Amino acid sequence: MNETLTTVDGRPVLRIERRLAHPPEKVWRAITEPEHLSQWYPFRATELELRIGGKIHFDDGAGTTMDAIVTELDPPRLFAFSQHAPPGMTRESDDLVRFELRPEGAAGTLLVFTHIFDDRYGAASYASGWQVCLDALEAVVAERPFEPGYPAAELHDSYVEKFGLDSGTFSDTADGWLVRFERQLTQPAEQVWAQLTGEGAAEPEAGDAVPQAFTSKKVHPGAVTSVKAPALLEYEWESGGRTGGRVRWELSTGTGHGARLVLTQTGPNDLTAERHTALKAWKSRIAQLAEQLRALPRA
Missing domain, CATH: 3.30.530.20 (START domain)
Structure with a gap:
């Protein structure tokens, strides 16, 4: 190419x-x-x-x-x-x-x-x-x-x-740091949402446990704080027995026939090491999601 x-x-x-x-x-x-x-x-x-x-x-x-x-x-x-x-x-x-x-x-x-x-x-x-x-x-x-x-x-x-569009970014905020990933996906939002929540599963609600597919092995979830199917799910993440910040998944209309994913994680300045962990963990998790979406029939 x-x-x-x-x-x-x-x-x-x-x-x-x-x-x-x-x-x-x-x-x-x-x-x-x-x-x-x-x-x-x-x-x-x-x-x-x-x-x-x-x-x-x-x-x-x-x-x-x-x-x-x-x-x-x-x-x-x-x-x-x-x-x-x-x-x-x-x-x-x-x-x-x-x-x-x-x-x-x-x-x-x-x-x-x-x-x-x-x-x-x-x-x-x-x-x-x-x-x-x-x-x-x-x-x-x-x-x-x-x-x-x-x-x-x-x-x-x-x-x-090839173009490095699978890499995340990080920035400083007034309250700490922000890790952000944006990726164009190959399936529409409804298909992506079904893949994340589980086909036929009950829709998550505020206060529920976070569906596993919205998490990574390195980020420990708390409870769902906000949800709007099939566009948004947000939850708190925990570190050392306390709330570290929030993880937010957003799906919107993208370029092409698939949804655009924006995933963010916030954290405080005293947990800077978690920022580096988040960059690596979410890159891996989103790549896994993209692979699962490739296996689905084109919508």
Whole structure:
């Protein structure tokens, strides 16, 4: 995999290279002519004005539309546009999608694809999704049939690890410290919640013992303090016979078809060693959860 994730001016930049056994002029038609672009791009292009400042209108046919503006144009070498995220994509603003075509060999093309966006933790969804799209682009250019696909959970999670999106962070607070993990998952919140609480189990309530799947071996749970299925569960954790702080699991709409998990643990300054334990323990526990979700049928 030659995909890279960097940061430029505070925004994540995904870069993918593809070598195509076709000249740039043929690839150019596949990325700029609506009838060809619509065959492989995530959205169908219903309008495309091929000029700087030209409008592009995308429609997925299921109620979601997206508008874009051509920002760079140098046939048959460079095509880029800024697309405004639809209302449902609350973590994004104006993404930049860029295609650079470089002649390679007698009749080949090196495609350098770049996507600049806002939601760093969605990078694995974008990378795996674009992999599928670029496979389709290659088929369109080669004029061979293909079956539209969906990125496998295994491919998605391989990018989570490749880009270091499985690591947690810690910060100081007014009362001590905060450990935080954010991860895009491959199943919707309802499926994740069922995996954590146990299929068919009674929903936990405030004051109950914490369901085991919401804990780790290194973090000793107290009682549930707050719960709102399938979006939130919070509980106290204990150390040395006293309350150390709180652990909070939150599930919300993510990038892709799965839920976004945000897990936090707070603690006091006199239990700093527990902070390091929490970083290691929760990374392992979330990786285990991701593996369990990969084994489920795609929702």
